[in-house]
Amino acid sequence: MDGTALLHGTGALLPQLTVVITGLVILTLDLFLTSQSRYVNEAVGIVGLLLAFVLTVLQTGEPRPVFMNMAVVDNLGVFFNATFLLIALLMVLMSASYVRREAISSGEYYALILFATTGFMFVASAADLVMVFLAIETLSIATYILAGLHQQEQRSQEAAFKYFILGSFSSAIFLYGIATIYGALGNTNLLNLAQTLSQTAASPLTLVGLGMLIVGLSFKAAVVPFHMWAPDVYDGAPTAVTAFMTAGPKAAAFAAFLRVFLQGFATPELAQHWVPIFAVLAILTMLLGNLVAITQQSIKRMLAYSSIAHAGYALVALVTLDALGAASILYYLVAYTLMSLGAFTVLTVVAHRGEHHYAFTDYAGLASTNPMLAAVMTLFMFALAGFPPTAGFAGKFYVFGAAVQSGHYALALIGMLTSVVSIVYYARVVMMMYMREANGARAIAQVSPTTVTLLGLTALGTLYLGIFPGSVFRLAERSVQFLF
């Protein structure tokens, strides 16, 4: 690899580099900061992420493989990277007051968030199974640590351990899948896999490898029946980190699904094998996620199951094998990011210092003690349930629409039915806030300006995506066009 190619490749990966460097800067700066000047961390983070965002958006265009076909810069990657950067930005805003309240060392926290974001971005730009694996490991290891960051809480350590063991377990399976594919096809590059596959018939070994890839990625996306880690981990991790985990790694797993299955293994011969698997997984995920969510007493756990359910909806769109479906996945991920981060932000506020107030009863009378908070929470709950005119409705509309258009009526039907079921538990929160009296005079903690900004942004975003869904959806469609 000569100098110009190296330079060209580095230029193509500037967004990722920017994020890494921002993380390093924060890590270094943090050494010199006093507790009064810690806000510098957030400021640097925001500036770096905005810069990376601009650099990302400038990259649209024809697919350009770089670094000996290890990574590729294309519209799909750009869309995903922009989404990930948005998640990171919102995370920084959300955490600004949170890390202070919970006494989490902010330098390491933000650095890890940024490094995990780098991992997300490399998943989206990966053009080789090895890159997919390493990027997933990067983001996973960063999130294991984040989950255990809550120093005083034993639950946080437990969550980290559970996440670690099952995450590594799934990584090992994923890696075994890569090894099997490597052995069966002699090639791990997603850009030329299609070519290799078209020349040879799919051997049973290829299918075994493919199955392992599915299992490994399903673990990461918390798809039923590979979800067993998710509720406990989401419950035990610091709430801000839980928000991050439901948004980031999940979106990254879907980025991997799209890269691996829609770009790498998309030949019709193979697709007929993996499409039914994903259909079954989607059905299981939607059913179990929604049904179990009803029984939860803690809102944090309820949102954990709801995040599992939402992964199911996004999976529905994966089986359609067309641009409409792929685009609706992208759209759904953006929508879910906004709704979920918004809802979790409300949770962090209500939970108070030490994070013990997650029960539904803690939300009783929120409308009278803090009407604005109750109002945005209501918006997010309705959005998650899929009411118009919110992003949640538009997302589900596109997903089920894509399913119907490609003839997967059963999937669409189950999706819609489970959405109806989900109204039960989302509405319960709203009823709790508006219909019940506050139990005890527990004052709501002061909502910091950054949190207000974040709530405003996510609420506006949720509404905007719901009212003008076309703008983002057209972008999503443009992003996946080259795949089909």
Add this chain to the structure above:
Amino acid sequence: MFVDVVIILVKAGLVLFALLNLGGFLTWAERKQSAVMQDRIGPNRANIGKFTLLGLLHPVADGIKMITKEDFIPEGAHRALHTLAPAAALFPALVIFAVIPFGPTVHLFGRDIPLQVANLNVGIVYIFAVSSLAVYGTMLAGWASNNNYSLLGGLRASSQMISYELSIGLSILGILLIYESAQLDVIVHKQGELLWGFLPQWGILFQPLAFFLFVGAALAENKRVPFDLPEGESEIIGYFVEYSSMKFGMFFLAEFVEMVIVSGLTVTLFFGGWQFPYLQATGFVWPFGWGTLALPHWLVVLIQVGTFGLKVLVGCWLLLVIRWSLPRFRYDQIMHLGWKVWFELALVNLLITAVVVLLVT
């Protein structure tokens, strides 16, 4: 095929024989050296009739004593691991020498026999790998004895060894960059070439800092003064406190064999290995065109093997002198030195070397 195997076995046997005897000899040398430095007489009692041979019989007597002593395993100890530990400590020390060339290629009975047990392509990595196993002996010994003192000693020893392993690796990497090979015989051959027509290209010429770092870190690996906290002879209870008889002897021997290894590696990497200045395969070739002196093949080989032996002995002697000259570090000083000074210096050295090599080539 059969002959090849025999040749390798003979070479391995020779190396092991030399190594073990040198190790035993060093126990004597150590005591004599300390006696000289402290104005004492040193070992002089063991004798056969009237012959004490300057105390040279002491290592033999020690060996007999250790073999005949009771082998004691404390109550509650993990028997299998307690027995395995000394072997785990001695094994790496014995097999590292396999890749160190102790002489040039010999032409014998129409065969080319390289004087090196195994010429591995991955030579240096092999050394890293095997030496990283040395820590198991200390850890297992400390843990299996069911004794809190030996456990703490084992922890001290192993954390020290892990810490300095990094510096060892990093300091050798500079050599690897300069000679562009990980094969030790290639490295030695390249050290025989001359710089500007008269200066042998020994490693120390290009990597003086790495030499000091390597020797320092190797001393720490070896757990000798000034880094002897894990065991500290008379004052500190170490990881092998619960060992007696030949099992203790194996720990003891491992320490001295490791000294030979350190010396051998230093000579091979930094002092030209078996190279004698200006001695080529055909004889002496003097610099500045001062003519040549042809020598028969066997004499050249003999001189070179002898040179290697002499260099190793001098190295061992230096290690002894260091051991009896310096005071002991405190534990926090060891850790501070290892992580905050040695490691950084090794990194800087590697960086500078890499940049210079890049610019020159």
Add this chain to the structure above:
Amino acid sequence: MIPISYYLVVSAILFVTGAIGVLLRRNALIMLMCLELMLNAVNLSFMAYARMLNDMGGHVFVFLSITVAAAEAAVGLAIILSIYRTRETVDVDYLSLMRH
């Protein structure tokens, strides 16, 4: 000459062994070791395939996966250590605060 399949079978056996260990054992340290066993098994597969395909890419994969395993082990041990500090046990069954 040993056929490549034999190596692959060894790898599969080790992988399954490790997986059983992760699922059945409840000692955190042993679970971690079983994970390492699984990754090792995968590495053997990579090496066998690399030999079969005459492609050193497989060796690079092993290089990378070994590094990943080292990073994982470091983080895993740190988590176990932090749990042990507050709980004085490494038995996962005691980690049941969240089963309510």
Add this chain to the structure above:
Amino acid sequence: MEAFLFWLFSIVGVACGAMVIWNRNPMGSAVYLVTTMLCLAGLYALLSGAFVAALQVLIYAGAVMVLILFVIMMLNVRQEVVPREGSLPAWIIAGVLGLIVVVNLAVLFRHGDSPTVAEDFGSIEGVGAQLFATYVLPFELISVLLLIAVIGAVVLAKRRAP
């Protein structure tokens, strides 16, 4: 010779692998795991992967396992008094299921003899050339990964002020 070494390494490796999950004591498991790793290094060498074999010993046996052993010593986990976890039926079922999986997989492996490879296959130079040409981006990404691991280990394991 090759056959003998293969059977030696694989039988010892698999047996020790089984002992890793069967042993009650973490220390015992760790020692068995080290043995398995050394056997795997031997198998790598048989597959003409000398460099990776050395790395396996260096990193796995020499660093990762040392770290694990170190933590075991630090926690001073003695012989477990509790019985082995998981009931016997669970172990038997797991064993049978595992066997089925292995047999099913083994049927799929139909790779015969490997091609003869070049002299420098698996050497430092060969693997290094691949690593720094084709796979330079993964190599760079690994550095981020390791940095994360360092941060994580420090943040999670450091003793906190009460």
